[in-house]
Amino acid sequence: xxAKPVPELPEGDLxxxxxxxxxxxxxxxxxxxxxxxxxxxxxxxxxxxxLVEAIRTGFPQRCVxxxxxxxxxxxxxxxxxxxxxxxxxxxxxIRRLAAExxxxxxxxxxxxxxxxxxxxxxxxxxxxxxxxxxADLRTGLHRSPATTDRALAAHWFARFEGAGIDGVMAKPIxxxxxxxxxxxxxLKHRRSADCVVGGFRMxxxxxxxxxxLLGLHDHAGIxxxxxxxxxxxxxxxxxxxxxLSPYLDDALADHPWRAWAxxxxxxxxxxxxTVSRWSGDRDGAWTPVRPERVCEVAYxxxxxxxxxxxxxxxxxxxxxxxxxxxxxQLEPVASCGLAEVFAATGS
Numbered sequence: 402x403x404a405k406p407v408p409e410l411p412e413g414d415l416x417x418x419x420x421x422x423x424x425x426x427x428x429x430x431x432x433x434x435x436x437x438x439x440x441x442x443x444x445x446x447x448x449x450x451x452l453v454e455a456i457r458t459g460f461p462q463r464c465v466x467x468x469x470x471x472x473x474x475x476x477x478x479x480x481x482x483x484x485x486x487x488x489x490x491x492x493x494x495i496r497r498l499a500a501e502x503x504x505x506x507x508x509x510x511x512x513x514x515x516x517x518x519x520x521x522x523x524x525x526x527x528x529x530x531x532x533x534x535x536a537d538l539r540t541g542l543h544r545s546p547a548t549t550d551r552a553l554a555a556h557w558f559a560r561f562e563g564a565g566i567d568g569v570m571a572k573p574i575x576x577x578x579x580x581x582x583x584x585x586x587x588l589k590h591r592r593s594a595d596c597v598v599g600g601f602r603m604x605x606x607x608x609x610x611x612x613x614l615l616g617l618h619d620h621a622g623i624x625x626x627x628x629x630x631x632x633x634x635x636x637x638x639x640x641x642x643x644x645l646s647p648y649l650d651d652a653l654a655d656h657p658w659r660a661w662a663x664x665x666x667x668x669x670x671x672x673x674x675t676v677s678r679w680s681g682d683r684d685g686a687w688t689p690v691r692p693e694r695v696c697e698v699a700y701x702x703x704x705x706x707x708x709x710x711x712x713x714x715x716x717x718x719x720x721x722x723x724x725x726x727x728x729x730q731l732e733p734v735a736s737c738g739l740a741e742v743f744a745a746t747g748s
Contacts, residue, residue: 417554423471477738479565548747563737609638628708
């Protein structure tokens with residue numbers, strides 16, 4: 402079951418929950434058999450052995466539970482990078498990470514219990530059953546806080562961002578469970594930043610720009626790759642090629658990322674256009690441009706020193722110099738930990 406973005410918290414007969422930033426996961430338990438399935442049907446079971454064991458002893462013997470897998474950083478924030486490291490072929494590495502930084506499963510919906518399918522039951526009833534049958538959970542298992550109080554949800558939206566929470570979900574409390582349909586709502590944090598364009602990656606069709614590679618300067622003046630801007634229309638992709646072509650000449654001569662243009666050159670840090678564990682077959686080739694153009698992008702949150710998700714291109718900023726694009730412009734977020742989120746109570 403999915404959600405569509407909204408510009409503000411909706412009103413109505415809704416159940417509000419934190420929007421977790423992890424791997425969406427549906428747990429299937431049948432006595433000792435436990436299967437963790439991702440939203441895109443990739444198997445997750447082998448990557449989280451500590452959760453499998455916790456579920457065997459903490460969940461009802463036969464159930465299907467919808468939720469999210471998260472990993473907390475040493476500082477107590479949800480950390481998607483640490484979570485992504487668990488998707489690894491080596492069993493020894495998985496076991497080591499499971500012991501060092503164990504994952505948590507956050508349950509927010511109950512889809513089946515014993516022999517009863519609950520997809521046609523209203524969320525109000527499903528949540529009541531979830532609270533009743535998952536009342537006493539062991540370490541690593543949590544029930545998501547939930548409330549019908551819109552003001553409390555607004556407080557969660559502001560307060561829990563410091564814990565790495567994406568925003569707030571709003572779910573029709575009388576709604577049934579509709580797989581694949583966007584009949585729920587999500588409000589995510591949105592901000593803007595002025596970034597240097599240091600290069601681009603071609604669209605997978607070969608027809609224009611697929612993504613812009615973005616940079617920000619630190620206090621020492623070093624330009625760091627911080628993410629990408631994506632989701633251009635077919636027309637805009639072609640326009641961007643024309644707009645960036647004057648900056649192709651001698652682009653690598655003094656480019657701060659020039660070492661990354663040679664795949665054989667050892668480098669440190671995250672290279673522009675590198676692939677993730679989920680998209681290892683994607684072409685990471687990128688085209689450098691002279692880092693002289695500035696654009697404004699909309700983003701939701703930071704993960705460490707870069708944007709957590711792809712950003713949205715807003716406009717070119719010819720009035721801005723590249724040197725003005727620094728980390729200082731980014732809005733600080735009040736400190737908060739996942740422990741505070743797990744301990745929150747609703748109404």
